[in-house]
Amino acid sequence: MPFSFLEVAQVYAMASSKKVITRDEWEKRLDDVKIRKEDMDKLVMNFLVTEGYVEAAEKFRSETGTEPDIDLATITDRMAVKKAVQSGNVEDAIEKVNDLNPEILDTNPQLFFHLQQQRLIELIRNGKVEEALEFAQEELAPRGEENKHFLEELEKTVVLLAFEDATNCPVGELLDMSQRLKTASEVNAAILTSQSHEKDPKLPSLLKMLIWAQNKLDEKAAYPRINNLSTAALEDPLV
Template identity: 50%
Template structure:
């Protein structure tokens, strides 16, 4: 018979003492901030931060900018421009275009880029081009993967619904900015990966770890939970003064 540990309670005082004993320095935190600014493409903030906090970033700031241009192009819906820009990212590479390297190594990404292009055609009402593009470029990708195929079908059904209010949300979502951001995020991550930089923002991981850790611990102990609501982050009455 398994022995289940008693649900213990950790009082706040004890918790706080442990909190204070965690070793984390300001320069550690500064590097986490820099990681975020760089990967998320906040170029000028990253530059200022390098100065103000004496943090040396591991990338040159120009690469942030070009990466962001790709992202912006995708967020605008200009897939063609995004692809051109990716290719410009590293023209010296002798292995051929970077885009090809990235895309060759990541069929999912390639599909999603093409899918985004299709979505943009449909958004612009260029039905004929959309159909042709779907048949010529996307259909063969779909043949290899049932997942791609169903995604393709979902995208094509945009044509059927004509943006009415009765359109199922799963389909209309494809036209939302979130879809563009999703694609842009994937491309961003792929580029970062090809530069062998970390692709996931450490602060995002930290939030995930916090979420997981608290969720797990809840099953074993009672403890003071942390939340990331505005008051916890910015303090009381922060919305105006900040």
Template identity: 45%
Template sequence: MNAIVFDYLVVQGMSDAAVAFAQATGISQSIDQGMIQERMDIRKAVEDGRVEEAVRRVNELDPEILDTNPPLLFHLFLLRLIELIRAERVDDALEFATLELAPRGAQNPEFLADLERTMALLAFPNIVKDDLSSDPAYAPIAKLMSRDQRVKVAMELNAAILESQGQGMESKLIGLVRLMSWGEKRLNKAGLTVDDDRGRQWADAVLREV
């Protein structure tokens, strides 16, 4: 359990807390605090809308992260387009979409729907100011302008960096919670609970695999 908590602290970028926790619990683990801080700085840049900075820093860290992950790069570029629209830089947004996004959409048809939805923001640049986000007709477009969109892309990039560094794409604790939730639903569907003998046996087996 200590190892699971330590892993969560590292993945979430809490390097000081991870070091203190390892010392307090006697876990024999070494971490690169500088690397963790760089990962957190990149994540923060995306969450703040500084996409160009994030892309530059990722390429300085490891160019293969984006070179080998076209969907992630496309999502970062889409976010860059959104930020240009948010700043009302329409000409820059159109140029960026033409030069960077349209060719990728032509090569990868699965990207086109996201590109078309994002381009629709050009027709409604003040969608948030006009409070159209509550209108079901505009909600999918307005969502792109929310902070949640930045956080979503930031988490995707964070996972890719973790994977490039030989770590899990998410913390073992989050994976365990997701697995236990799935297992609980399966038990309920079978008419069992974790208080049943069979339910306890399943839960014990899950914990042994972590």
């Protein structure tokens, strides 16, 4: 004798003392939630601005009337720095950051070190062995003396010099694109922080919060969940 989904769900719920909320009931609750359009617009604007889509942010302002929570002009500068690091022009990036606000690097020794380290990596990538050696010893080594962690990083980086073919090198991953991206996102975050703006957009944290809230609610109730964030489709509870 087959049982209906609801019957099975109820039996399951009784056994685990979980409250069962049917799809109809849950949809009523969803309908009772009113999300303001302005709030969604703000979220989207915050995403565009934080991720640095300056032109899209401008268009969005004119299409929706939503004001960005940061001066759009500063995004262009920030993105220029980011792009410079991403394409390996670290010296240029450092100069641009200092033009923006010299305090950013002054107050952030770790970021400054990582930028210098990236600069060293780029020199090695370009086969400038002598220049790289000189730069490592004169610019980076003194910083390593101040900080044990920096010294380790420096030692790790110069190992690259010992291998002609980086694919055989144990620290070859430093030459990967991902290392540039890592450094670029660190600078990006520091600039945002210096502009008293959050370094991450709010949307991803809300999505994480949704997963967290669903997991928490799972302990006490069976209800339709959203498992695929991209489609936002409601799925009936698993029993």
